[in-house]
Amino acid sequence: MAAAIRVSLEPRDRAAVIEPLERLERDFRALEQSLSPMAPLWVGQPDAE
Amino acid sequence: MTILEAGRALRQRKVSAVELTSQALAAAARANASINAFITITEEAALTRAAQLDEDFARGVDHGPLHGIPVAHKDAFHTKGVRTTAGAKIFWDYVPKQDADLVARLRKAGAVMIGKTNLHELCYGVTSNNPHFGAVRNPWDLTRIPGGSSGGSGAALAAGVVSLATGTDTGGSVRIPAAYCGVVGLKPTINRQSCRGVVPLAFTLDHVGLMARTVRDVAIAFGAPPPERPELKGLRLGVPENFFFDRLDPEVAASLRLGIQTAAGLGADVSEIRLPDPASLNTVGRLIQLAEAATVWKQYQHRRSDFGPDVYALVQQGLLIPATDYLNAQRVRQRLAAEFVKIWESLDCLIMPVTAIPAPKIGEVAIQINGIEEDVRAASTRLTRPFNVLGWPALAMPSGFSHGRLPIGLQLVAPRDREDTLFRLGAALEDSLALDLAVR
Numbered sequence: 331m332a333a334a335i336r337v338s339l340e341p342r343d344r345a346a347v348i349e350p351l352e353r354l355e356r357d358f359r360a361l362e363q364s365l366s367p368m369a370p371l372w373v374g375q376p377d378a379e
Numbered sequence: 380m381t382i383l384e385a386g387r388a389l390r391q392r393k394v395s396a397v398e399l400t401s402q403a404l405a406a407a408a409r410a411n412a413s414i415n416a417f418i419t420i421t422e423e424a425a426l427t428r429a430a431q432l433d434e435d436f437a438r439g440v441d442h443g444p445l446h447g448i449p450v451a452h453k454d455a456f457h458t459k460g461v462r463t464t465a466g467a468k469i470f471w472d473y474v475p476k477q478d479a480d481l482v483a484r485l486r487k488a489g490a491v492m493i494g495k496t497n498l499h500e501l502c503y504g505v506t507s508n509n510p511h512f513g514a515v516r517n518p519w520d521l522t523r524i525p526g527g528s529s530g531g532s533g534a535a536l537a538a539g540v541v542s543l544a545t546g547t548d549t550g551g552s553v554r555i556p557a558a559y560c561g562v563v564g565l566k567p568t569i570n571r572q573s574c575r576g577v578v579p580l581a582f583t584l585d586h587v588g589l590m591a592r593t594v595r596d597v598a599i600a601f602g603a604p605p606p607e608r609p610e611l612k613g614l615r616l617g618v619p620e621n622f623f624f625d626r627l628d629p630e631v632a633a634s635l636r637l638g639i640q641t642a643a644g645l646g647a648d649v650s651e652i653r654l655p656d657p658a659s660l661n662t663v664g665r666l667i668q669l670a671e672a673a674t675v676w677k678q679y680q681h682r683r684s685d686f687g688p689d690v691y692a693l694v695q696q697g698l699l700i701p702a703t704d705y706l707n708a709q710r711v712r713q714r715l716a717a718e719f720v721k722i723w724e725s726l727d728c729l730i731m732p733v734t735a736i737p738a739p740k741i742g743e744v745a746i747q748i749n750g751i752e753e754d755v756r757a758a759s760t761r762l763t764r765p766f767n768v769l770g771w772p773a774l775a776m777p778s779g780f781s782h783g784r785l786p787i788g789l790q791l792v793a794p795r796d797r798e799d800t801l802f803r804l805g806a807a808l809e810d811s812l813a814l815d816l817a818v819r
Binding site: 343346348350351355357358361362364365369370371376377 | 569658662663665666669688692695696699700704706707708709711712713714716717719720768769770795
């Protein structure tokens with residue numbers, strides 16, 4: 331689906347949509363890689379046990 | 380007049396609910412021509428409601444500290460029978476059948492709704508430069524933004540139209556306009572106030588908030604006792620040594636130093652603390668917000684021309700985030716929260732700026748801070764968003780002014796469910812700083 335949306339983006343959207351997202355993705359990858367495969371998914375309060 | 384003052388005058392029979400409401404309606408009509416804070420003014424319903432409250436009072440029925448107090452609701456709160464646009468063209472004619480929970484609670488407590496306030500489209504931005512209902516203007520300087528997304532609420536308070544307003548806060552949308560407009564804004568603990576009946580932005584980051592001109596008035600609206608003579612002796616106040624004081628406008632930094640010195644002078648035990656990794660909270664918060672907001676607004680994406688370009692671009696960004704990234708962002712969020720919560724073993728409260736800058740000009744996209752260019756959205760949200768991710772209560776309140784007499788805000792943050800600590804410290808600082816917050 332993402333690919334379909336990416337293709338449907340008009341050239342004017344590249345700066346407004348793709349570039350900020352790519353910057354955010356770069357920041358997020360490092361955090362994601364530090365995540366243990368066994369880390370649970372937050373389902374309640376963010377700092378709840 | 381503050382809520383406390385109006386309540387006292389009402390109980391001394393010096394003023395009636397109808398008089399308070401008429402004054403607020405007249406002020407709204409007068410101010411709206413310049414600040415565009417209201418999308419809808421509910422004059423007739425407000426006067427009818429106020430007359431009913433005066434009748435109740437005459438019969439000995441007192442609904443409590445908000446009896447007869449005019450309130451302005453952000454136009455993201457559902458109001459029964461009153462158009463609720465969320466600042467969007469797609470909701471131009473939407474009239475809810477029920478009140479949002481907070482609207483109902485304040486009504487039951489005696490508040491009188493005088494209208495619905497303008498906002499950033501769909502609560503998705505910090506400028507309140509609304510493409511459909513016009514830009515909200517900051518009463519301190521009409522060429523500047525009031526902040527957002529609850530910009531109309533902040534502007535209406537600063538202009539003295541009302542002493543109570545509501546807001547929503549997903550990344551700072553109550554606290555940012557509070558800082559830019561020189562008023563007080565509370566983002567309570569996550570889920571402590573019901574979000575039912577509020578137009579959503581991001582399901583796991585949304586908070587419902589309260590705004591007023593004083594800390595004590597916010598406490599009253601929250602349903603807490605206003606601190607009478609707040610005592611700070613023994614309060615362990617932490618000043619973050621990383622992230623929150625980086626890249627600040629020098630006048631914001633100076634104002635915060637004064638706020639910290641004031642707290643120390645009042646007896647707070649001030650210490651520096653290194654926080655785990657606030658920048659990562661912003662990264663996961665932004666990713667979660669993009670994905671959740673796209674989930675909400677995806678159904679309208681075919682109506683491109685009905686969206687402002689900034690909001691449309693954010694929805695498109697959110698649609699491109701893979702489900703795995705969203706889920707991992709929530710897992711990282713939980714890991715970070717487990718690290719951050721440990722700071723409360725040695726502290727009762729944190730103090731820091733709300734925003735890196737005072738209110739920017741309308742239309743300004745980037746701003747220079749100490750010679751480095753930064754996006755206005757980032758400069759406005761990078762110090763507030765972490766506490767939406769953590770869900771901790773946070774209070775924004777005035778700490779001073781820039782040389783150009785623009786308000787500057789400070790932010791107090793407490794552990795989950797300790798809003799009482801925010802009110803205690805906030806009221807003590809407010810009394811001691813004694814700022815003249817009247818717009819002239």
